[in-house]
Amino acid sequence: MYNPFSLEGKKVLVTGASSGIGKSIAIECSKLGAHLTIVGRNQERLNETFISLDGDKNNHNQLLLELTDYERLEFSIKELPVFDGVVNCAGIGTTNLFQFLTREKMQHVFDVNFFSPVELTRLLIKKKKIAKNGSVVFLSSIDGPINSHIGNSSYSATKAALAAMAKGMAVELAPKNIRVNYLMPGQTETPLIHNEFITEDQLALDMEKYPMKRYGRPEEIAYAAIYFLSDVSTFTTGAGLVIDGGFTLI
Amino acid sequence: MKTLNEFIELFAEQFDETDASEITPNTVFHDLDEYSSLIALSIIAMVDEEFDVTLKGDDMRSAVTVEDLYNIVINKA
Numbered sequence: 001m002y003n004p005f006s007l008e009g010k011k012v013l014v015t016g017a018s019s020g021i022g023k024s025i026a027i028e029c030s031k032l033g034a035h036l037t038i039v040g041r042n043q044e045r046l047n048e049t050f051i052s053l054d055g056d057k058n059n060h061n062q063l064l065l066e067l068t069d070y071e072r073l074e075f076s077i078k079e080l081p082v083f084d085g086v087v088n089c090a091g092i093g094t095t096n097l098f099q100f101l102t103r104e105k106m107q108h109v110f111d112v113n114f115f116s117p118v119e120l121t122r123l124l125i126k127k128k129k130i131a132k133n134g135s136v137v138f139l140s141s142i143d144g145p146i147n148s149h150i151g152n153s154s155y156s157a158t159k160a161a162l163a164a165m166a167k168g169m170a171v172e173l174a175p176k177n178i179r180v181n182y183l184m185p186g187q188t189e190t191p192l193i194h195n196e197f198i199t200e201d202q203l204a205l206d207m208e209k210y211p212m213k214r215y216g217r218p219e220e221i222a223y224a225a226i227y228f229l230s231d232v233s234t235f236t237t238g239a240g241l242v243i244d245g246g247f248t249l250i
Numbered sequence: 251m252k253t254l255n256e257f258i259e260l261f262a263e264q265f266d267e268t269d270a271s272e273i274t275p276n277t278v279f280h281d282l283d284e285y286s287s288l289i290a291l292s293i294i295a296m297v298d299e300e301f302d303v304t305l306k307g308d309d310m311r312s313a314v315t316v317e318d319l320y321n322i323v324i325n326k327a
Contacts, residue, residue, distance in 0.1 A: 097288075100295035151291055199307040202287075 022089030186244025
């Protein structure tokens with residue numbers, strides 16, 4: 001069957017694969033024939049994703065790794081195969097009002113959301129672990145590149161930094177035919193948005209601000225990642241795609 | 251552990267328009283004109299910084315007076 005979005009036989013690395021958008025991306029990629037290497041911090045939850053992967057389990061790997069541990073990261077990368085696609089999903093949400101945003105809090109969110117995915121990708125490129133014609137995808141957000149919210153300045157800053165980094169990388173890696181793109185989801189139904197600072201009532205109220213009156217589903221973000229990973233987007237690099245049900249339009 | 255009076259002082263600091271004298275143990279803080287979700291976030295952040303206690307949105311809702319909130323903080327500390 002004709003399917004230009006096929007990922008048949010492509011080796012794809014997904015970080016943050018234990019839950020949320022990362023988990024959905026890993027599962028959807030496997031359904032399109034990709035061979036996954038999934039990375040996460042929690043063995044139990046990572047294994048749940050692994051069990052959910054489609055296709056022959058011998059084609060998939062899971063790697064328990066704290067991405068902010070750069071020494072182990074560098075060591076682990078040597079053991080990895082050459083990838084056709086890398087999707088950097090690992091990230092945290094934070095709520096810090098600016099006047100309480102200490103250097104330590106800022107450093108932590110930047111370590112997880114910005115420095116780790118950038119360092120992972122840098123090492124993969126340096127060790128020639130990304131194939132020619134490969135595709136790198138970063139999970140940015142509408143918060144940062146486009147808008148922001150109360151308590152979200154540090155999170156937004158990391159996501160805007162990721163978008164800017166992706167553009168610079170896209171320019172430098174174009175001669176290798178490696179593409180670098182980023183996704184800008186709006187609020188998506190994942191564990192990240194259900195935190196102790198926000199009540200369910202507040203979330204329901206927030207959904208009303210979306211023209212489609214709901215948040216995104218993880219697979220709706222995953223399909224966009226598949227666009228960037230597959231051969232349909234071979235002339236697309238340095239691009240960001242907004243997936244927010246029209247939120248940033250109004 | 252900080253006293254109720256010290257808590258009230260820190261609580262009052264999160265407001266700009268409301269005079270500190272308006273904040274007492276019995277103040278029903280949800281009724282203050284200036285109280286908003288942003289002030290609530292400021293109070294949560296202040297409690298995190300000063301008491302090393304993580305208040306939840308539901309804690310802010312269930313407390314009626316300033317003293318109620320202090321007691322929630324003390325019980326979590």
